[in-house]
Amino acid sequence: MQTVAHGDVHTQDTHHGDHGHHDHHEQSWLEKYVFSTDHKIVAKQFLITGMMWAIVGALLSVLFRIQLAWPDETFPFLETFLGKWAEGGKISNEFYNALITMHGTILIFFVLTGGLSGTFANLLIPYQIGSRDMASGFINMLSYWFFFIASMVMFSSFFIQTGPAAGGWTAYPPLNGLRDTAISKGSGLGFDLWALAMVLFIISSLLGGLNYISTTLNLRTKGMTMFKLPLTVWSFMLTAVIGLLAFPALLAGVALLEFDRLLGTSFYLNDIIINGNLLDYKGGSPILYQHLFWFLGHPEVYIIILPAMGIVSEVISVHSRKPIFGYRAMVMSLSTIVVISFLVWAHHMFVSGMNPNLGAVFMLFSLLIAVPSSIKTFNWLGTIWRGSLRLNSPMMFAIGFVSMFITGGVTGIILGSAAIDIQLHDTYFVIAHFHLVMGVAAFFGMFAGVYHWFPRFYGRYMNETLGMIHFWITLIGGYAIFFPMHFMNDIPRRYYSFANFETFNRFEDMMVFITVSAIIVFLAQLLFVVNFFYSIFKGRKVEGEVCNPWGSTTLEWTAPVERLHGNWPGELPTVYRWPYDYSVNGRDFIPQNEPLKPGEVEHQ
Amino acid sequence: MDYTLSDKDVLKERMEYTGVHPQKFLLWLAMASMTMFFGALTSALIVKKADIQTWENFRLPTVFIYSTIAVVAVSVLMHFSLIQYRKAKFGLFRVLFSIAFVMAILFLGLQYLGWKQLEAIGMTLDGNISGSFIYLITSLHGLHIVIGLLITLIFLANAIRSRKDPIYELSNIANPKRVFNLEMLVTFWHYIDAVWVYLYVFLYFNYQ
Numbered sequence: 001m002q003t004v005a006h007g008d009v010h011t012q013d014t015h016h017g018d019h020g021h022h023d024h025h026e027q028s029w030l031e032k033y034v035f036s037t038d039h040k041i042v043a044k045q046f047l048i049t050g051m052m053w054a055i056v057g058a059l060l061s062v063l064f065r066i067q068l069a070w071p072d073e074t075f076p077f078l079e080t081f082l083g084k085w086a087e088g089g090k091i092s093n094e095f096y097n098a099l100i101t102m103h104g105t106i107l108i109f110f111v112l113t114g115g116l117s118g119t120f121a122n123l124l125i126p127y128q129i130g131s132r133d134m135a136s137g138f139i140n141m142l143s144y145w146f147f148f149i150a151s152m153v154m155f156s157s158f159f160i161q162t163g164p165a166a167g168g169w170t171a172y173p174p175l176n177g178l179r180d181t182a183i184s185k186g187s188g189l190g191f192d193l194w195a196l197a198m199v200l201f202i203i204s205s206l207l208g209g210l211n212y213i214s215t216t217l218n219l220r221t222k223g224m225t226m227f228k229l230p231l232t233v234w235s236f237m238l239t240a241v242i243g244l245l246a247f248p249a250l251l252a253g254v255a256l257l258e259f260d261r262l263l264g265t266s267f268y269l270n271d272i273i274i275n276g277n278l279l280d281y282k283g284g285s286p287i288l289y290q291h292l293f294w295f296l297g298h299p300e301v302y303i304i305i306l307p308a309m310g311i312v313s314e315v316i317s318v319h320s321r322k323p324i325f326g327y328r329a330m331v332m333s334l335s336t337i338v339v340i341s342f343l344v345w346a347h348h349m350f351v352s353g354m355n356p357n358l359g360a361v362f363m364l365f366s367l368l369i370a371v372p373s374s375i376k377t378f379n380w381l382g383t384i385w386r387g388s389l390r391l392n393s394p395m396m397f398a399i400g401f402v403s404m405f406i407t408g409g410v411t412g413i414i415l416g417s418a419a420i421d422i423q424l425h426d427t428y429f430v431i432a433h434f435h436l437v438m439g440v441a442a443f444f445g446m447f448a449g450v451y452h453w454f455p456r457f458y459g460r461y462m463n464e465t466l467g468m469i470h471f472w473i474t475l476i477g478g479y480a481i482f483f484p485m486h487f488m489n490d491i492p493r494r495y496y497s498f499a500n501f502e503t504f505n506r507f508e509d510m511m512v513f514i515t516v517s518a519i520i521v522f523l524a525q526l527l528f529v530v531n532f533f534y535s536i537f538k539g540r541k542v543e544g545e546v547c548n549p550w551g552s553t554t555l556e557w558t559a560p561v562e563r564l565h566g567n568w569p570g571e572l573p574t575v576y577r578w579p580y581d582y583s584v585n586g587r588d589f590i591p592q593n594e595p596l597k598p599g600e601v602e603h604q
Numbered sequence: 605m606d607y608t609l610s611d612k613d614v615l616k617e618r619m620e621y622t623g624v625h626p627q628k629f630l631l632w633l634a635m636a637s638m639t640m641f642f643g644a645l646t647s648a649l650i651v652k653k654a655d656i657q658t659w660e661n662f663r664l665p666t667v668f669i670y671s672t673i674a675v676v677a678v679s680v681l682m683h684f685s686l687i688q689y690r691k692a693k694f695g696l697f698r699v700l701f702s703i704a705f706v707m708a709i710l711f712l713g714l715q716y717l718g719w720k721q722l723e724a725i726g727m728t729l730d731g732n733i734s735g736s737f738i739y740l741i742t743s744l745h746g747l748h749i750v751i752g753l754l755i756t757l758i759f760l761a762n763a764i765r766s767r768k769d770p771i772y773e774l775s776n777i778a779n780p781k782r783v784f785n786l787e788m789l790v791t792f793w794h795y796i797d798a799v800w801v802y803l804y805v806f807l808y809f810n811y812q
């Protein structure tokens with residue numbers, strides 16, 4: 001097959017042939033930077049788009065936090081910026097719902113899924129496996145541009161008459177199943193745009209995922225067996241596997257929803273009475289949607305956390321100057337998580353009236369998934385233990401990740417018990433759980449990755465001082481925002497105002513404290529943005545012919561500093577050893593492409 | 605200076621290790637994903653059907669057996685057209701390929717007739733869910749067929765162009781990339797046709 005497909009230019013196998021004499025075919029500026037098929041450019045595109053979305057998504061949360069902290073006050077500047085959505089300087093209840101919905105959707109899907117996987121899987125998979133590029137550069141490019149169009153569609157919904165979707169990031173029917181702006185403004189065009197953007201986003205994720213898997217399995221360089229892959233690559237590939245199998249369920253769920261909304265079917269709707277009128281929908285069940293949604297929804301949280309885990313494993317090992325503790329256990333627990341993550345979805349539905357016996361099964365698996373997660377945590381700690389730590393910004397963020405993941409993970413076990421969850425469901429306790437374990441933790445993983453691989457992107461370092469300030473404010477601020485929410489474990493989430501509920505008003509001061517923390521953390525993120533763009537032009541340059549700023553073993557650091565389409569100017573590196581040879585044989589590190597010494601035993 | 609390889613070169617490096625073409629592998633993965641999609645739809649049907657209070661039963665319209673035959677014909681024709689292409693018998697290829705294209709359109713037409721038959725027995729799109737599911741499943745499957753048709757149209761245009769232009773036609777023999785692309789397309793057709801056969805059997809047993 002291969003000669004048939006590729007016989008057009010070269011007939012012989014040039015796997016280790018000389019690449020120096022290939023035609024230096026000129027690319028136009030558009031080909032090179034806009035519709036590029038080069039994985040490194042695509043990665044940058046995802047990164048920059050993801051950063052823009054992160055700022056937007058975080059800003060939305062600042063807005064609704066203002067409402068929560070000072071429900072009685074007015075802020076004229078809000079009206080200046082938001083117009084009719086904040087008449088008299090107070091965010092309207094309709095817009096509050098839109099804010100939380102878009103905040104969740106943007107951060108979960110556009111930042112922590114698209115932005116995170118898109119950036120690092122694209123940058124690192126080809127580099128670390130020793131490949132010139134992805135299996136299909138064209139599909140890779142499409143993946144980004146679908147992401148971009150999805151972004152534009154989602155963003156456009158802010159500017160329409162009835163405003164963006166406002167029914168929560170989970171988009172439950174019946175609320176979202178009726179196209180009726182009298183119920184909620186966001187149920188109008190805003191929701192259709194949400195659905196369209198999600199469909200485009202899912203296509204983008206799938207196209208990307210196809211490439212990540214196929215590239216990892218088929219394009220590894222000579223000697224790069226599966227168990228010589230860095231944990232980053234394992235995590236990106238397995239993330240893509242989850243996405244490939246889980247996203248179609250959401251696609252189906254959204255398709256049924258739009259059938260109900262636009263074509264009058266009743267898949268999710270049944271006997272709805274509005275203003276005394278019985279609507280003509282019969283026989284549907286909103287629970288069906290919940291199943292389809294959470295069949296993706298739970299795996300989705302692992303789609304977010306797995307790449308962060310991979311990045312953290314790599315960063316912790318490099319900056320502890322120690323081999324990763326329990327490499328195979330890490331791979332096994334990643335794989336176990338992939339399997340179990342498909343068997344727990346209904347723990348989000350304990351209060352939906354499901355059969356308690358079925359609930360027990362889901363509870364069992366939910367608690368089981370804590371096992372591989374803890375194995376990973378112990379292995380990170382084991383790697384740090386007695387290492388020669390370099391406490392620079394990537395490392396600090398990686399350690400911060402572990403801290404957040406533990407704190408948030410513990411409450412997962414509490415929520416996983418059906419009997420307790422029935423009390424805690426839809427309260428601020430759940431908010432605390434998933435923001436610590438997923439939201440903040442995944443951001444920490446992403447920051448660790450950006451600080452660590454910034455030299456690979458731009459040949460320069462990011463500023464350390466700014467990085468450290470960024471870290472400490474984000475760490476302390478992150479806890480300050482979410483830790484108090486554990487104590488608000490009877491306060492319902494997604495409420496615009498607690499004014500009419502005497503019992504829910506005891507936390508007024510806490511609400512203010514949280515909001516102030518959130519504003520500070522938000523401002524600290526701008527510090528990161530400034531650092532990022534400043535360092536692109538003015539950062540300290542990486543010295544040396546190859547770009548290896550941290551003394552790493554992996555292949556991405558054996559390539560030259562400049563951007564080359566094809567990554568290595570000469571032949572591809574050959575791999576002889578596993579990726580974690582740090583502080584062995586009296587050496588600080590041994591690159592993967594260095595042959596074993598006579599008599600040296602390969603790491604098993 | 606940027607060292608720049610063309611995309612073709614970038615891919616060239618590999619394959620003797622796994623023997624799998626990475627882009628073919630992409631297609632298989634995509635098929636796994638599409639299978640999950642149709643799996644989700646049919647599971648939804650099973651879940652709803654279990655709710656006997658609201659499920660109105662009826663017999664599957666007979667047109668769908670003819671559309672199933674049409675879709676199988678598409679697959680068979682595509683298969684033989686590929687064989688002819690590999691043998692560089694472009695005349696025969698063009699004939700088979702064009703008939704396959706027409707058959708796929710015919711399939712869509714028959715699905716539409718199926719909807720008309722449903723309406724005739726009172727199962728409208730916005731009526732009982734048992735009927736709605738058939739519209740849902742056939743239209744989402746039909747969407748895949750439409751995408752297949754659009755891509756096929758590009759190949760068809762090429763084939764017709766090469767009929768008028770013998771030099772272009774000769775370059776087909778010299779260009780294995782074209783064979784490869786055609787193989788990918790035909791694989792997609794086999795897959796999406798097989799999905800319909802599955803859906804037909806599934807629906808047949810659920811609408812007795």
Ligand code: HEM
Pocket residue numbers: 170301302304305347348366367369370373409411412413414415416417421424425426430433434437438
């Ligand atoms: C020990 C493992 C874990 C268990 C047993 C667990 C359990 C749960 C349960 C039962 C809920 C539902 C709470 C409710 O709505 O009443 C929940 C919510 C959630 N969990 Fe976890 N969790 C675990 C780990 C994780 C991880 C690792 C992540 C992300 C990386 C995560 C992300 C989420 C999210 C996003 C939600 C809220 C979704 C929403 O309602 O908006 N969880 N978790």
Ligand SMILES: [Cu+2]
Pocket residue numbers: 297298301344345347348
């Ligand atoms: Cu979950």
